[in-house]
Amino acid sequence: MNSLKENPNQYNLLRCIATPLIDYCQFLSFIIGMKQSHPSSKMLILFVLLIGFTSCKNKLPIEQDFSKINYQLVDNDNRTVNFFKDFKGKTIVAGYIFTNCPDICPLTTNNMRLVQETLTEDEMKDVQFISISFDPEVDTPETLTKFAEIRNLDLSNWTFLTGSKPVIDSLMKDVGVVAILGDSTITPSGEKINYFVHTDRISLIDKNLQLRKNYIGSKAEIQEIVNDINALN
Amino acid sequence: MKTRAAIVLVTLLTLIFFSCNSKTDMPETNETADQTFEQGNIKITDTWIRPGAAGMNTAFFFNVTNSSDMPDTLVSAESGIAEIVEIHETYEKGDDMMGMRSVEEVVIPANSTFEFKPMHHHVMLIKVINDLKIDDEATVNLKFKNTGDIKITAKVIDMKTMKH
Known part of the structure; x- marks a missing residue:
């Protein structure tokens, strides 16, 4: 069970299946038992079915509360942002990146874009996409803007955030994202380019700033995130 | 009555499973350049480059098919589109951690295809000179130990969606 809890996706899926299963067994016994005598049993079965289909919508447990956490960051337009406070009331899809990353972070970013493109206009209401850099010394607002623009990202409800290194380090600790310096390249001009070994993550945070689910960012299933957003909204 | 209840139960379980776990695989786009680059027993296909802004990094992907009975080795890559080009x-790394590192060379086994693809091996274009925008084309030279140089033209393609 501990290993399942360490893997929230598996754990949530099992909970999602097991809980209604137990409910149904109990309900079915009850229904079958009373069917002979009760004329409206079909209505009761329909009711049970309805509860069953909606029950999954409530199976995104609160994993962590971010409502008491607040960090002053800077967005890609150089504006000061209070994270998380400024986004209260929005369903947040958050990704953690560094722009010197040529493989995993672009995949994570692309998966967020696919979620954005998959949501209908109605489903998109109150959804905010946020990419946060854990390499703030390199990822200035200008760099983040270039990273977004070269990918033709729709920034109408997507913000890129950076900040001072101590603030970012503290934020990453709070959200459980690890970024450790790994390999590096020295350019002919002597510039050192660092690559991070990092948590590969997209997080889904509800309107009350509570973490509801983490996904492996580069491998995330688009439809799963879309379904989860719709379940929260 | 028990049979009927069992049928209802199985139906419900199936419905619950699919309603909880509905996934739609995104279609895998296949926009890579149709061009094939061939020299000796080495054939390069499915070439594409991720978009990258000037001064930033990006990656070049492709497939290498070695139709020889002997392995060959990709020893390096060169291109004028970036300050540094590395494999x-x-x-x-475990616990959902991912990392990236340079490798000296990549052996392409005999009679096989090796994929340089996202989340695996790639040619890293470090500090690209100019913006690499969607539909731009760039040239990369791949150096093989046995086959020698193969000049590749690759198109910059909007991020491919991948099946995992």
């Missing part, structure tokens, strides 16, 4: 690999 890299992405690797898993």
Whole structure:
């Protein structure tokens, strides 16, 4: 069970299946038992079915509360942002990146874009996409803007955030994202380019700033995130 | 009555499973350049480059088919589109951690195809000189130990969606 809890996706899926299963067994016994005598049993079965289909919508447990956490960051337009406070009331899809990353972070970013493109206009209401850099010394607002623009990202409800290194380090600790310096390249001009070994993550945070689910960012299933957003909204 | 209840139960379980776990695989786009680059027993296909802004990094992907009975080795890559070009690999570190490191060379086994693809090996274009925008084309020279140089033209393609 501990290993399942360490893997929230598996754990949530099992909970999602097991809980209604137990409910149904109990309900079915009850229904079958009373069917002979009760004329409206079909209505009761329909009711049970309805509860069953909606029950999954409530199976995104609160994993962590971010409502008491607040960090002053800077967005890609150089504006000061209070994270998380400024986004209260929005369903947040958050990704953690560094722009010197040529493989995993672009995949994570692309998966967020696919979620954005998959949501209908109605489903998109109150959804905010946020990419946060854990390499703030390199990822200035200008760099983040270039990273977004070269990918033709729709920034109408997507913000890129950076900040001072101590603030970012503290934020990453709070959200459980690890970024450790790994390999590096020295350019002919002597510039050192660092690559991070990092948590590969997209997080889904509800309107009350509570973490509801983490996904492996580069491998995330688009439809799963879309379904989860719709379940929260 | 028990049979009927069992049928209802199985139906419900199936419905619950699919309603909880409905996934739609995104279609895998296949926009890579149709061009094939061939020299000796080495054939390069499915070439594409991720978009990258000037001064930033990006990656070049392709497939190498070695139709020889002997292995060959990709020893390096060169291109004027970036300050530095290196062969890299992405690797898993456990606990959902991912990293990337340079590799000296990549052996292409005999009679096989080796994929340089997202989340695996790739040619890293470090500090690209100019913006690499969607539909731009760029040239990369791949150096093989036995086959020698193969000049590749690759198109910059909007991020491919991948099946995992």
